[in-house]
Every structure is written in structure tokens, then in C-alpha cells.
Amino acid sequence: MPLSLSEKALCVKPSSTLAITAKAKAMRAEGLDVVSFAAGEPNFNTPENICEAAIQAIRDGFTRYTPASGIIELREAVSAKFKMYNNLDYTAGQIVISNGGKHSLSNIFGVLLNPGDEVIIPVPYWLTYPELVRLSGGVPVYVHGKKEIGYKVTASSISDAVSSKTKAVIINTPNNPTGMVYTKEELAEIAKVAIEKNFYIVSDEMYEQLTYGGHAHVSIASLGDEIYKRTITCSGLSKSYAMTGWRIGYTGSSVEIARLMGGIQSHQTSNPCSVAQKAALEALTGDQSTVVKMKEAFAERKKYIYERVTAMPYVEALEPAGAFYVLLDFTKVLQKSHQGQKIESANQVAQILIEDFQVAVIPCEDFGFPHFIRLSYAISMKAIDKGIGRIESFLQKIEQ
Ligand code: GLU
Numbered sequence: 001m002p003l004s005l006s007e008k009a010l011c012v013k014p015s016s017t018l019a020i021t022a023k024a025k026a027m028r029a030e031g032l033d034v035v036s037f038a039a040g041e042p043n044f045n046t047p048e049n050i051c052e053a054a055i056q057a058i059r060d061g062f063t064r065y066t067p068a069s070g071i072i073e074l075r076e077a078v079s080a081k082f083k084m085y086n087n088l089d090y091t092a093g094q095i096v097i098s099n100g101g102k103h104s105l106s107n108i109f110g111v112l113l114n115p116g117d118e119v120i121i122p123v124p125y126w127l128t129y130p131e132l133v134r135l136s137g138g139v140p141v142y143v144h145g146k147k148e149i150g151y152k153v154t155a156s157s158i159s160d161a162v163s164s165k166t167k168a169v170i171i172n173t174p175n176n177p178t179g180m181v182y183t184k185e186e187l188a189e190i191a192k193v194a195i196e197k198n199f200y201i202v203s204d205e206m207y208e209q210l211t212y213g214g215h216a217h218v219s220i221a222s223l224g225d226e227i228y229k230r231t232i233t234c235s236g237l238s239k240s241y242a243m244t245g246w247r248i249g250y251t252g253s254s255v256e257i258a259r260l261m262g263g264i265q266s267h268q269t270s271n272p273c274s275v276a277q278k279a280a281l282e283a284l285t286g287d288q289s290t291v292v293k294m295k296e297a298f299a300e301r302k303k304y305i306y307e308r309v310t311a312m313p314y315v316e317a318l319e320p321a322g323a324f325y326v327l328l329d330f331t332k333v334l335q336k337s338h339q340g341q342k343i344e345s346a347n348q349v350a351q352i353l354i355e356d357f358q359v360a361v362i363p364c365e366d367f368g369f370p371h372f373i374r375l376s377y378a379i380s381m382k383a384i385d386k387g388i389g390r391i392e393s394f395l396q397k398i399e400q
């Protein structure tokens with residue numbers, strides 16, 4: 001009789017954002033000129049001062065185990081950052097440094113969830129959320145965002161989805177994949193429901209530094225003592241500091257939750273990479289001018305790509321307020337044809353775009369939004385220009 005495997009593991013769908021990105025990289029390695037709007041990964045190199053700090057850490061022999069929840073200097077730096085930028089008081093004992101945002105989320109669900117606990121996930125969502133909830137024994141419950149407000153969810157739609165099993169709601173602002181930013185008022189309404197109906201907020205603020213055109217990032221935990229107690233704030237260095245490969249994320253939570261997350265982490269990974277922690281310390285405490293420059297570049301790209309996509313036939317775009325994604329509604333392309341072949345899904349569009357036009361995009365079926373395509377504009381202007389040109393050529397070839 002064959003030995004069985006974990007049902008949870010068998011149900012996990014590998015990350016399609018990473019798979020498409022890997023495909024684009026492999027095609028490039030074969031010599032093809034592929035433009036990749038796929039993973040949200042800044043095209044900038046990690047700033048020099050951060051790399052130097054890592055090199056110095058290696059030279060100093062800072063290559064051994066660290067405390068499971070991260071070195072105290074880094075937790076203090078995160079605490080200071082929370083105070084300065086988020087108006088949040090978390091002591092170093094409330095901070096856990098992890099191996100990236102996904103790892104922080106996995107720790108959070110590991111601490112919050114018992115089998116069958118429900119987690120409300122606004123749709124569209126970053127594809128990793130439901131997988132991590134399920135891996136921790138939880139049940140994702142989907143609530144659709146409202147088109148009129150850029151597919152953000154309202155407090156009342158969350159309230160309607162709450163059951164006796166609801167343990168938490170995930171709020172992601174600035175949002176992946178919509179690029180929307182929740183206002184203070186919207187968050188205050190959601191906080192009211194969380195307090196009244198007694199559930200946690202998992203606040204994923206990974207793109208917090210990337211907002212444009214007067215949109216301000218607000219941390220929901222900063223909106224009062226009660227919501228502070230119920231929120232686990234999660235962020236990291238990958239996006240704002242161009243440090244995707246270094247894998248450093250962090251959380252602010254109650255001391256109790258931080259202690260439990262640290263315990264889980266101590267068994268799962270011992271600690272986040274010692275050298276990456278020193279790099280993160282430099283990122284948070286060192287010169288911030290390159291971060292400002294990267295943000296300016298993203299703002300410029302946002303403006304440009306939005307202008308271009310709004311001029312495209314058939315496609316509707318949401319104007320991004322933050323992060324580095326633009327979400328395109330391809331509904332009008334579906335049921336039309338390309339080279340005699342009927343187009344039935346955004347997945348198929350993405351397939352045609354990469355195979356025939358050498359442009360990689362993210363179809364949003366795995367984000368709960370099957371008619372949409374996400375473009376990351378964390379790539380150079382030249383690449384944006386070339387890639388958009390190729391998508392336009394595809395659209396021009398659409399047959400009625
Ligand atoms: N979070 C990024 C994205 O959505 C990186 C890829 C991934 O981890 O899914 O593109």
C-alpha cells in the first residue's frame with residue numbers, strides 16, 4: 001500500500017508569481033529578450049551601504065546563531081521605526097524579526113489559528129494568504145472588495161462575513177495587487193468591527209513606504225488602544241530597500257504573541273540569517289537617501305505606466321495609490337479571439353503574452369480575480385516602455 005503524504009502539503013499551490021518570474025528569467029538565460037512585469041521585485045540593487053554592512057558582518061565573524069527573534073539592536077531599530085513612521089509603540093520585546101514577510105505571516109497564523117478557525121481575506125488578495133492560512137489549519141473566508149472604491153473592502157462587508165469561527169481579518173495596505181491605499185477613516189470603521197466582534201487584524205504593511213500623490217499610509221494599530229491590542233503589524237525590507245533576496249521581515253504585536261512566534265521560529269529556523277540582520281540594521285538606521293530616490297523613481301514609473309495603460313483598447317486600469325502594481329481588467333478581451341483562438345481567461349492572455357510577445361505578466365486567478373492581470377512597474381522605464389508596446393501589439397491583433 002502506498003504511503004500517504006500530508007493533505008495540507010498536497011493542497012498547496014506553488015506561488016505562480018514566483019513560477020512566472022522564474023520562467024521569464026529562464027527564457028532570458030536562453031537569450032530571449034523578455035520583459036517581465038511579473039514578481040514585485042525592485043530592479044534596483046540593494047543600496048551600497050547595506051551591502052557594506054553585510055560584508056563587514058561576515059569579516060567580523062558575525063556568522064553564528066543569533067537570538068531566535070532577532071538581534072536586540074535590530075529589534076530596537078524596528079521599534080524606533082514603528083514609533084517614528086507608524087505612530088506605534090512596540091518595545092523590542094514586541095518585535096520578532098523573521099526570514100521575510102511570508103515567514104512573519106506564517107508565524108502569525110501559527111500562533112493565532114486552531115483547526116477550523118476562519119480568516120477573512122479581502123478579494124483580490126495576494127496569493128500567498130490563503131495558502132498560509134490553510135497550512136496553519138485555518139479556513140479562508142473571502143470578502144469581495146467594492147469596485148467603486150478600488151476593490152477595497154468595507155467594514156460592513158467584513159461584518160457580514162464574521163461568524164463564530166472568525167479569528168482574524170487580513171488588511172493589506174498599500175495593496176497587492178490593486179495598488180490601493182486604505183484611508184484612516186476606512187481603517188477606523190474596520191477597527192470598530194474588529195473590536196465589537198472580537199477578532200484579530202493581521203495588518204500586512206509591506207509596501208508602507210510606497211505611496212504616491214498625497215495618499216498617506218496609516219497603520220490600523222495606531223488608531224487606539226483596543227485595536228492596537230488586537231493587531232499584529234507585519235512589514236519587511238524587501239520592497240522599500242530593494243532587499244528581496246535577503247529575506248528579512250518583522251512583526252509588532254503583544255508581548256505574548258511575540259513570545260509565541262519567537263518560540264515557533266526557534267524550532268523552525270533557529271534565527272533569521274545573521275548577516276542579513278546586520279544588513280537590515282544598516283537599512284533602517286543608515287542613510288535613507290537611496291530609499292527616497294527609489295520611491296521617486298517608482299512614482300515616476302507609476303505615472304507613466306498608468307498613462308500608457310489607460311490609453312490601451314479594451315483594458316480598464318485602476319490608478320495606483322501605492323505599492324508598485326497596476327491592476328488591469330481584461331474582461332472585454334475575453335471571448336474575443338487571437339489568431340483564430342478564442343480567449344477565455346486572463347491565464348490564457350498571460351500565456352499568449354509570454355509565448356508570442358515575450359512579455360511576462362501575472363494573471364490574477366490565484367489572487368481571486370480571474371479576469372484581471374497585474375503588472376509590476378518595479379522595472380526600468382525602458383523596460384516598461386518596451387513591455388507596454390508589446391501588450392499594445394497583442395491588443396491590436398485581437399479579433400472580434
Ligand atoms: N510579493 C511579490 C509579488 O507579489 C513577490 C512574489 C511573491 O512572493 O509572490 O509579486
